[in-house]
Amino acid sequence: MHTVAVPDKHDPAPGLARLVAAGPVVRMRVPVIGEIPFVTTHAGCERLLKDDTLFSTDIANGRNRRIAWFLRLMPRNVRVMTENMLQKDGHEHRRLRKMVDGAFRRGAVEAWELRIEAIAAGLLDDWATSEDGDFVRHVARPLPLAVICEILGLAHEDRPDFVRWMAAFSQGGSIWRLPGIYWSLTRINRYLMARFEERRADPGDDLISVLVHAADGEDRLTDDDVLAMLGLLFIAGHETTTHLMSNSVLTLLKNPAELSRLLADPALEGTAVDELLRYVGAVEMTKPRYLLRDAEFLGVPFRRGQAVMAHLAAANRDPAVFDDPDRLDLGRRPNRHLAFGGGPHFCLGAWLAKAELAAILRLLWRHAPDLALGVPEGELQWNAQAGIRALHTLPLTRSRHAGI
Ligand code: HEM
Numbered sequence: 001m002h003t004v005a006v007p008d009k010h011d012p013a014p015g016l017a018r019l020v021a022a023g024p025v026v027r028m029r030v031p032v033i034g035e036i037p038f039v040t041t042h043a044g045c046e047r048l049l050k051d052d053t054l055f056s057t058d059i060a061n062g063r064n065r066r067i068a069w070f071l072r073l074m075p076r077n078v079r080v081m082t083e084n085m086l087q088k089d090g091h092e093h094r095r096l097r098k099m100v101d102g103a104f105r106r107g108a109v110e111a112w113e114l115r116i117e118a119i120a121a122g123l124l125d126d127w128a129t130s131e132d133g134d135f136v137r138h139v140a141r142p143l144p145l146a147v148i149c150e151i152l153g154l155a156h157e158d159r160p161d162f163v164r165w166m167a168a169f170s171q172g173g174s175i176w177r178l179p180g181i182y183w184s185l186t187r188i189n190r191y192l193m194a195r196f197e198e199r200r201a202d203p204g205d206d207l208i209s210v211l212v213h214a215a216d217g218e219d220r221l222t223d224d225d226v227l228a229m230l231g232l233l234f235i236a237g238h239e240t241t242t243h244l245m246s247n248s249v250l251t252l253l254k255n256p257a258e259l260s261r262l263l264a265d266p267a268l269e270g271t272a273v274d275e276l277l278r279y280v281g282a283v284e285m286t287k288p289r290y291l292l293r294d295a296e297f298l299g300v301p302f303r304r305g306q307a308v309m310a311h312l313a314a315a316n317r318d319p320a321v322f323d324d325p326d327r328l329d330l331g332r333r334p335n336r337h338l339a340f341g342g343g344p345h346f347c348l349g350a351w352l353a354k355a356e357l358a359a360i361l362r363l364l365w366r367h368a369p370d371l372a373l374g375v376p377e378g379e380l381q382w383n384a385q386a387g388i389r390a391l392h393t394l395p396l397t398r399s400r401h402a403g404i
Helices: 015-021 042-050 065-073 076-082 089-102 108-112 111-127 135-139 142-151 155-170 175-201 207-214 223-237 237-256 255-265 266-280 352-368
Strands: 025-030 034-039 290-291 296-299 300-302 307-310
Touching: 015 025, 015 155, 034 042, 042 255, 042 307, 076 175, 076 207, 089 108, 089 207, 089 352, 108 352, 111 135, 111 142, 111 352, 135 142, 135 237, 142 155, 142 207, 142 223, 142 237, 142 352, 155 175, 175 207, 175 223, 207 223, 223 237, 237 266, 237 352, 255 266, 255 352, 266 352
Parallel strands: 034 307
Antiparallel strands: 025 034, 290 307, 296 300
16 A cells, blocks of 8 residues: 555646555555555545445544544534544434434425525625635635525524634644634534523524424434534535535636526536536545454455545546546536435435535626736635535635736
8 A cells, every 4th residue: 555645736637646546445544544545546435435244434433543533522512513424324323314314305495595695695795895805714704504404494693603603613633723613613503502402492494493393203313413414514515515615716817718508508517517527526525434353445454443535536536437537528428426425325405505506607707807816827726624625715706807
């Protein structure tokens, strides 16, 4: 198994190609976890994510004592949030997922489309009149949060608090951030518990009401289950969509021929969204999978409890599946990208994320037909954090003459 360098954030294509070529399994160093095996080919990632007889997402099955110890040290109200369905296997995972699946199916999301467009249009107005023109700050960050708050039925006037609390999660994975994260989680917990009480007494048609009343025979979700679920929705559904949107806008500005193709033919919207997810989907890797027994996988011997991760960004550039994988082709079909993972933990919010990006593609160039980057591309700053490809800011101007 080769040890391979982490791809460069500014220009990941050569690094991703190296990962695929050195695959199907390579070693790479990631913060907190250390050096860990990654599956980098499309076929290998699909097998890893689908095989829940050999792999578990539950940290309790892992050998990494450092992480298990660290989780045990966390205060209860933080630990509750980490015990969500992404960390559960088999029956327990299916039990939790079943309770929330309906709200995120394609049909349910389609019913939200007009509302998503209206929220996006309002945010684009704010962006258009802002001084800094930062698309991340004015549109890409608030949009996913506003949409989740709306689905949960949280009051409009509470949103600024949420924006403030969630900001603690957007600032990288350093240990020095932990007190801030703890403070924010405590406030989010307290706020949500109060909403549970309200919706128990007076249910509405929002997702919190559905979850606090959810029952399957005798089975009910506990407050801890609902808290963990909502924590996961906020964390899994926020940054991921923010950075998909800003990465996509930058990519389109850098590929003017493809952008013109899309603007001339709005019917390309569906394939364009999938191609942008493949090409610049912000989630580069999955959570670790832990082996449930000693076994050989993809020709490599593994020990029980060892962690393996799927490198989705590499798999999405695998030439065995995608012709000319480094070319952006907004009409690409078929497009079996793995941006949303695969198997039992396939992203719950896939349709919602797609609807949000589609709304931006539909509206942004209507607001600003001459949209341009507001700074030279070399001045854009990418985050250093492993696993997510994220721009700190994306200054845009409405006129090419004012931009670079
Ligand atoms: C571009 C946006 C998004 C991307 C690229 C993305 C990607 C992913 C990936 C790769 C996974 C699987 C992780 C693993 O197997 O370790 C996942 C799971 C999940 N995602 Fe997303 N996600 C996005 C948006 C959302 C949104 C908007 C929501 C909800 C509001 C959401 C909710 C979830 C949940 C709940 C899971 C866990 C599902 C389970 O364990 O069954 N995601 N996502």
